[in-house]
Amino acid sequence: MSTYKIVDDAYGKSGVKLLHIKREGPVHSIRELEVNTQLTLSSKKDYTTGDNSDIVATDSQKNTVYLLAKKHGVNSPEEFAIILSRHFLNTYNHVLKVQVHIELYPWQRAEIDGKKHNHAFVFTPVAVRVCTVRMERNGVPVVESGLKDLRVLKTTQSAFVNFVADDYRSLPDASDRVFSTVITSRWVYSTTNVDYCKAWNTVKDSILSVFSGPADKGIFSPSVQNTLHLTEKLVLDSIPEINYIEMILPNKHYVNVDLSKFKNVGFAHNDTVLQPLDKPSGNIRAALTRTLPSKL
Numbered sequence: 001m002s003t004y005k006i007v008d009d010a011y012g013k014s015g016v017k018l019l020h021i022k023r024e025g026p027v028h029s030i031r032e033l034e035v036n037t038q039l040t041l042s043s044k045k046d047y048t049t050g051d052n053s054d055i056v057a058t059d060s061q062k063n064t065v066y067l068l069a070k071k072h073g074v075n076s077p078e079e080f081a082i083i084l085s086r087h088f089l090n091t092y093n094h095v096l097k098v099q100v101h102i103e104l105y106p107w108q109r110a111e112i113d114g115k116k117h118n119h120a121f122v123f124t125p126v127a128v129r130v131c132t133v134r135m136e137r138n139g140v141p142v143v144e145s146g147l148k149d150l151r152v153l154k155t156t157q158s159a160f161v162n163f164v165a166d167d168y169r170s171l172p173d174a175s176d177r178v179f180s181t182v183i184t185s186r187w188v189y190s191t192t193n194v195d196y197c198k199a200w201n202t203v204k205d206s207i208l209s210v211f212s213g214p215a216d217k218g219i220f221s222p223s224v225q226n227t228l229h230l231t232e233k234l235v236l237d238s239i240p241e242i243n244y245i246e247m248i249l250p251n252k253h254y255v256n257v258d259l260s261k262f263k264n265v266g267f268a269h270n271d272t273v274l275q276p277l278d279k280p281s282g283n284i285r286a287a288l289t290r291t292l293p294s295k296l
């Protein structure tokens, strides 16, 4: 007779959308979130026998998101995810572990005539901020923050040369090429004593500064791999509370259109009209961690 064991399970509500308005007199601040909750229960009887008596309904999990937002407000998404995680573990003894994932919509306060507006906002999708909090019974919250959809492009100061030359290679060395990518990154904190908003902005600014370099001259990139690594290094150098960072950089190719066929019009050299390639893209990923604990 075969026997089986459930080795992984979780259930919850995804896509719980919420707008929180903090009203401080005439000055209002907003957080628009999409929350995903997941609980793992001690008993598996819900799966194995159809006994629902331990199930905190996903509908109740959704209600919890709204009620705790009302009660505690939404400061940073990380802090709100910690509040939710603690609540589920403290309220239900049979919840073994919790995972809360939050995505923050990129609203920014509007500026009119150089003045910050009291209550108007502009959707500014430079990047989407995300976080995931994982917490087990009797454990501490493990906070992971991240960003996605940070799309960047530079028109020079990027090369790719001296790679494997064999029967499969057709790509010539490129000493000056366009470099474009859509960045996804996630990083893990070693403590919860963190200014999450400040840290998130520092990571985003580090990514942009290693990619771009100084405004006038830029910075040379020999490969996506090297730029990725230097970025992760700067983040670990700058933020001692982070002990692990992963980045995923698709290499979005832009190819020079071959206009040399049109000899009579005289475009033997063309580095101004390029064709963006939708697919395929390169895909470069690496994670960097500390080998010694940081001095916090």
Ligand SMILES: O=c1[nH]c(=O)c2[nH]c(=O)[nH]c2[nH]1
Pocket: 160, 171, 222, 223, 224, 225, 251, 282
């Ligand atoms: O920076 C790059 N890294 C690669 O691994 C690679 N492969 C490729 O075709 N172009 C590039 N560019």
